[in-house]
Each structure stands twice: as structure tokens, then as C-alpha cells.
Amino acid sequence: MKRVTMVDVAKSAGVSKSTVSQYLNKRFDYMGEETKLRIEQAIEKLGYQPNIVARSLKQKRTSTIGVIVANILHSFSTQVIRAIEDTCRDNDFHVIVCNADDDPVTEEKYIQMLLAKQVDGMIIFPTGGNLNLYHSMVQRNYSVVFVDRIIEGVNIDVFLLDNENASYLAVKHLAEHGHSRIGIVTPSLERKITPRIERINGFKLALNKFGLPLETGYIKSMDVDKLHVGLKEMFSLPVPPTALIASNDLSLYEVVKFAKESGIQIPSQLAVVGIDNVPFATVFEPSLSVFAQPAFEMGNKAAELLLKRIEHSDLVIEPQIHRFQPTLLAGKMPKNDNMLFF
Template sequence: MKRITITDVAKLACVSKSTVSQYLNKRYDYMGETTKLRIENAISQLGYQPNIVARSLKQKRSSTIGVIVANILHSFSTKVIRAIEDTCNENDFHVIVCNADDDPVKEEKYIQMLLAKQIDGMAIFPTGGNLALYDSMVKMNYPVVFLDRMIEGVNIDAFLLDNENASNLAVKHLVDRGHTRIGVVTPSIERMVTPRVERLEGFKKALKVHGLPVTNEYIKSMGVDKLQSGLKEMFSLCEKPTALVASNDLTLFEVLKFVKENGLNIPEEIEVVGFDDIPFATVLEPSLSFLSQPAFEMGNKAAERLLEKIEKRDVLFESEIHRFQPTLFQGQLPKN
């Protein structure tokens, strides 16, 4: 079959090729409604499909961004991706999503692949293991933003939660409920991942503010696959904790698994505060308290900033740290 071209559309619509091009690029400022309608009908009648590759080469833009997620299993990450996709869709941009599994080697491969595909920009949940690569993108003024994490000394905008305040809200809630022996479980902080480090530091600071001791035996920071043994050690103590803060959704799963397997009652024997609004929170009896991140707002703002950088590629932007405030929900899910 003969490939339908812009020339065919122009001929059928009785307009010039440049007018059809303006229509395809949504430049309607000096175009009458009847002209637009003729072009629209011609495109429909002929079944014309624009050559995206050719248009990208001509415009020197792919209208595509990449999102590299540290771990796509997190419910927070999924919501942020959805918000980014919504914002990009409104601006006629496509999104390629890559999952790095918190592996710097895998992250580097994805960054190099996306650069090779000449996509217009990236939103990255950084592993922190590719400092030279991050710096090289900054030096070439390549549009990029960080999400959920920031890297010290790297001049890239970061969009993340006020993690210390989130931990403070969790501890205050438990203290107000009468707890004095409060524990925390978090994934390993060996790689100094921002939310893990900040939430743990915020937890310790909050204990001190409320006049409570920082008990190392009540703190378990390790690989998620090892948390069951860590919780077993914690609950083998003579003075067990009466409340726990689970610093993300994956650690919350492990806590609830431990609670079920050991026949513990919530909140009579152990009260739990989780991070991120997990859908099943409301079907538990009693339902859990948790700290909600404004994931959709964070994703929208990060996408808007990235698109601004793409649009103003020649402008040198000063990096900013954008902090968002958490909300404590006591046994209920927020309404989106």
C-alpha cells in the first residue's frame, strides 16, 4: 500500500503542506475553523499517520521522557509515576518507565540507554551510586529531576517528603496514645538512601523531644528479607516495644506478617503506624494509622519542572529542594 504523506493531506484539503504542518503541531493562531475542519477530514479520510521519527528529527525533540524508579513495588512510586504520566499526557509527551531495583549498575544502564534514544529528559529516583553520571548530565545541561531522594553536592532539583517531620508525627501520635517503648523498622541505610536515613534520624530526634530514651534494641535497619529475624529479636526482649513505626510499605508488610504469625493483637499488644496510604489499611480490624505522602502532587510538580527545563533548554536552572508535608491518618484512607 502507498504510504499516505503530508502532501496527500494538503492536496485533499486544498491547503499548503506548511498549513497541514501547523495543524499537526497545534499552531492554530492564524487558522480558520473551516481550514482546520478540512484538514481534520482529510486526515481521517486518508488514514494519515504522522511520521513521529521524522518530526522528532526536524524539531530536535522526541516529546518523550524517561522515569527511572528505584523500586517499582512501592505503592508510592506507582502513584508518582501515574502523576507524571498524567502531566506528560496533558502536554503531549510520552513516558518510558524503567525499574532499577535499587541497583546502581542497572540504573546506569538505563540512563545510558535513554540518553542513546535521545529522549528529552529524565525523572530519576536515584540509587546514589552514579555520581559521575549525574554530574555529567548537569554539565551538559540535560533536563533531569530527582524524586524521593536527593544526592548531596549534585545540582539537580529534588522532590521529596519532609521525612523528619513525618517521623515526628508518628512518634507524637504514639506518645499521645500512652506509649513509651516505641520501636522502628526500616530497610538498610547502608547506601544512605535519603528517606530511610531522614526517617530514622527524625525518629530518634522525636524520642528525645518527648523525653524518651533511644533504645538501640528497638531499632531494626536491615534488608527487608531479614526483618522477620530482626523483629523476632526485638520481641524476645524482656521489655518488648508496645508500638512500632514501619518506615515504608514493604516494611509494613513484614510487620503485619510477623504480627499475624505470632498471634499478636493490634493495638492491644502492639500498635503500628505505617508510611504511605496502603489500600488494605481500611479493611484491617482495627484499621491502621499511617502517614500519607502527597504522591500525586509530588509527581505533578516534578513533571512540570522537568517539562519547563525541556522547554527552556538554554536556560541554566539553579537546583532546589522541594519538600512536601505528610498527613497522619488515623485508621482511614485519604480521599484523592
Template structure:
């Protein structure tokens, strides 16, 4: 069958092609109600669907963006993606999701793939291993926004939590509940993973601010699949901590698995706070105290920044770092 064209719709509706084009691009503020109804009826009756490829070539836009996440298993990542997708859907943009697994080579391949698909911009949780590649994108004014991580050598719009404050909130909550021997568990520390480094620094500063001596033995790191082993070592010390801060949601999951396995009571045997709200926080027994990131607001902000750079390249402001406030959800595990 012959493909239905915009000319067919215009003829069927008794209007010009430009009027149909304005309707399809939602530029119809001054279009009469009856004209819009005739075009809508013609589109439905003829079964017309826009030629996306032809439109993208004409507009020099594919109406598509890429999102490269470091690890899609994190609750924060999935919530951010949902917020980005929701915002882009409202603006008629499509989203391609890529999971880099914190691997610079994988991230590089995704950047190149997204470029080959001619996406209009990229939101990335950068690994830190592709600085020159991102710099090259910025040189040609390709729209990019960073999420969750700051790369010091790149001036770019970045959306990130006030990570030090997140740790401050947790330490203050522990102290308010009477705990002073406070430990922290973290995945491996990497300079390019800003959130981890800042949360560790915030933890140390919060203790110092309260005149509590930082105990190096109370800060332990390990790969996620080894967190329970590390936790066991921490709690077998001569003077183990009586409170524990889990740096993110995946660490918290391992902490809870350990306490369940060893029949430890929260908070009687060990008080626990996790950074990142988790879906089961309210239904876990006891309910879990968490420090929540405003993930949906952060995702929406990243999408707003990117689409603004896509549609207003000549009028964009200088790149900025946008910090979002964490929130304490005080429950029963502390």
C-alpha cells in the same frame, strides 16, 4: 501502499502544508473553525499518521522521557509513575519506565540505554552510585530531575518528602494515644537512600523533643525478607516496645504478616503506624494508621520540572529541592 504525507493532507483539505503542520502541533488558536474541521476530516479520511522519527529529527526532540525507579514494588513508586505518565500524556510526551532495583550498575545501563534512544530528559530515584555520570549529563545541560533522594554532590532539581516530619507525626500520634515505648523497623540504612536516613533522624529527634530517651534496642534494621526475624528479636527483649513504626510500605507488610502469624492484636498487643499510605489501609482490620506521602502531587511536580527544563533550557531557574508535606491518616491500629 504509498505512505500518506502532510502534503497529501494539505492538498485534500485545500490548505498549505504549514497550516496542516500548525494544526498537528496544536498551534491553532487563531485558525478558523472551518479550516480546522477540513484538516481534521482530511486526516481521518486519508488515514494520516505523523512520522514520529522524522518529526523528532526536525524538532530535535523525541517527545519521550525516561523514569528510573529504585524499586517499582513500592506503592510510592507506582503512584509517582502514574502521576508522571498522566502529566506527560497531556503534553504529548511518552514515558519509558526502568526499574533499577537499587543497583548502580543496572541504573548505569538504563541511563546509557535511555541516552541511546535519545530521550529528552530523565526523572530518577538515584542509587548514589553514578555521581560522575549524572554530573556529565548536567555539564551538557541534559534535563534531569531527582525524586525521593538527595545526592549531596549534585546540584539538581529534587522532589522529596519532608521525611523528618513524617516520623514526627508518627511519634506524636503514638504519644497522644498513650504509648511511650516506641520502636522502629527499617530496611538497611544506606547514606544515599535519603528517605530512610531522614526518617531515622526524625524518629530520634521526635523522641528527644518529647524528653524520651532513645533506646538503641528499639531501632532495628534488616533486609525485607528478614524483617520478621528482626521483629521477633525486638519483641523478645526483656522490655519490648508497645508501639512500632514501620519505615515504609514493604516493612509494614512484613509487620502485619508477623502479627497475623503470631495472633497479635492491634493495637492491644502492639500499636502500629506505617509511613506510606497503602491501598488496603481502610479495609484491613483494624484499619491502619499511616503517614501518607502526596505521591501524585510529587510525581506531577517532577514531570513539570523536567518538561520545563526540556522546553525552556535557556530560562530555567537554578536547581532547588522541593519538599512536600506528609499527612497523618489516624485510624485504628494505633
């Protein structure tokens, strides 16, 4: 089947090829509504599909960005990706999504692959293990934005939650319900991932602020698949906590699973607060309290800034850390003096 060309569209619409080109590139400044309608009808009648590769070569732009997510299993990550896709679609950009699986080697391969495909920019949930590569993108003035994680010494915009405030508010929420024996569980801190470190710091600051004891046995940080071991140790203590903060969605899932397997009733025997976007929190019976991240707003703002950097690569836009505040989705939580103790 013969490929329909721009010349065919121009002939059918009774306009010049350059007018069709202006229409396809949305340059309507001097184009009448009747002309636009004729071109639109000609494109539909002929089934014309623009040659994206040819256009990219001409414009020296692919109208494509890459998104490298650290772990696509997090509901927060998938919501951010959805927002990025929505924003890019509204601006006629395509998105290639890659999952680094929290592995710096995999992340490096994806960055190199996307650079080879000449994507116009990237949004990265960085593993933190490719400093030289991050620096090289900055030095080349390549358009890149980080989400969720700060990499010290790398001058790139970052969009993330006010993590310290999130855990501070979680402690405050529990303290207001009469709890003083508060614990926290988080995935491993070994790689010093920003949200995990900041949420632990906020937890400790809040305990100090409210005059609550800091029990080292009430803090468990390890790989998610080993958190049940840490929880077992915590609740084998002579005096276990009456309340627990799960620092992200995967940690909260492990807490709920451990409680069920151990016969611990939530919230009558253990008050639980999560930090993250947790779809099952509201359908859990009774519902769980969570401090949710504004994932869609974060993804939208990150994409908007990246597209601005791509469009105005000659402008000097000083990178910043963009913080967002959590929102409490309150579930059922009895006062501590009404709780059953172990």
C-alpha cells in the same frame, strides 16, 4: 498499502502542506476554526499518522522522557509514575519507564540506554551509585530531575517528602495515645538512602522532644527479607515496645505479617503506624494509621518542572529541594492504658 502523507491531507482539506504542519504542531494563532475542522476531518478520513521519527529529526526533540525508578514494587513509586505519565500525556510527551531494582549497575545501563535513545530528559529515583554519570548530565545541561532521594554534591532538583517531619508526627501520634515504648523498623541504612536516614533522624528527634526513652533494641534496620529476624529479636526483649513505626510500605507489610505469625493482635497488643503510601492500610481490619505521601502531586510537579527545563533549556533555573508534607490517614488506635501487654 500506500502510506498517507501530509500532502494527501493537505489536498483533501484544501489547504497547503505548511498549514497542515502548523495544525499538527498546534500552532493555531492564525488558523480559522473552519480550517482546523477540515484538516481534522481529512486526517480522520484518510487515517493519517504523523511520522514521529521525521518530526523528531526536524525538531531535534523526541518528545519522550525516561523515568528510572529505584524499586517499582513500592506503591509510592507506581503512583508517582502514574502522575508523571498523566502530565506528560497532557503535554504530548511519551514516557519510558525503567526499574533499576535498587542496583546502581542496572541504573547506569538504563541511563546510558535512554541517552542513546535521545530522550529529552529523565526523572530518576537515584540509587546514589553513579555520581560521575549524574555530574556529567549536569555539566551537559541535560534536563534531569530526582525524586525521593537527595544525592549530596549533585546539583539537581529533588522532589521528596519532609521525611523527618513524617516520623516526628508518627511518634507524636503514638505519644498522644499514651505510648512511650516506641520502636521503628526500616530497610537497610547501609546505602544511606535519603528517606530511610531522615525518618530515623526524625524518630530520634521526636523521642527527645517528647521526653521518651531511646532504646537501641527498638530500632531495626536491615534488608526487607530479613526484617522478620529483627522483629523477632525486638519482641524477645524482656520489655518489648507497645508501638511500632514502619518506615515504608514494604516494612509495614513485614510488620503485619510478623504480627500475624506471632499471634500479636494489632492494635490491641501492638499499635502500628506506617509512613508511605499503603493501599492495604485502609482495608486492613482494624484499619492502620499511616502518614501518606502526596505521590500524585509530587509526580505532577516533577514532570512539570522537567518539561519546563526541556522547553526552556536556555533559561537558568537554579535547582532546589522541593519538600512535601505527609497526611495522616488515621486508623483505629486504642489508648495505651487499654492495651493488652505481653
